[in-house]
């Protein structure tokens with residue numbers, strides 16, 4: 001999700017991309033990625049189909065071409081172009097899902113400030129979850145009425161020695177996130193959250209390290225490798241246009257064959273282990289009687305269910321006494 005973290009004191013500053021005026025950038029980039037050539041769901045298909053709700057969680061580190069903070073962070077010299085590429089990959093997944101019969105699609109803007117996707121470029125019947133904090137975090141808005149979840153632009157975990165910008169939740173603060181005794185990826189955490197609601201994850205895209213890790217933990221599924229990892233800050237990548245085509249086809253096939261995937265369910269109560277980079281974070285969080293300090297840098301929290309565990313993660317990631325308003 002977040003390969004960086006603003007200091008809480010930075011949050012009230014007007015971010016430069018707002019000052020630049022997004023409309024100008026979006027207009028300048030319009031037509032770059034060839035999405036118009038993709039088929040969209042026909043009106044006849046949409047009207048005839050039974051209700052089919054699909055949830056798409058979109059991160060940015062796994063988008064084709066992303067290799068450094070230059071693409072990931074507002075103010076980076078390529079950020080405005082790459083938020084367009086991220087949007088194009090998300091729209092390709094939406095259109096693939098719709099072509100497979102999805103009648104309702106919710107897209108979660110799950111990277112950085114949660115405000116990267118260019119919402120004006122989505123089909124008008126899509127809804128988009130934006131900004132933080134929020135219950136469910138990268139899966140906010142998901143409920144048991146959805147038939148399938150898709151992950152676009154995902155990355156490897158913080159305990160994986162491979163993977164472009166590999167991290168779990170917060171690269172700035174967490175060195176390990178574990179669920180029921182096993183180190184996890186964001187994809188596994190989010191799949192477990194979806195699984196508790198009975199929703200299977202049917203598709204993932206990201207770099208090769210991410211896809212290897214995700215399928216090892218969640219089982220084989222439709223996936224798209226957008227780039228080959230050469231290092232934390234290097235990859236051999238598909239072009240944006242090639243990634244969009246593959247994601248459209250992958251999402252279409254994944255939603256069409258969603259019945260082949262089962263929800264990923266973890267046993268309850270759920271044990272969450274978090275290791276912090278800093279010593280004092282572990283110390284002060286362990287003042288809570290519901291938290292056990294397991295070593296100098298690590299704490300353990302046991303939640304009744306995935307919803308409680310996700311809320312606790314959001315709390316750890318966001319709380320600061322300087323929060324305002």
Ligand SMILES: [Zn+2]
Nearest residue numbers: 001002060111
């Ligand atoms: Zn991210």
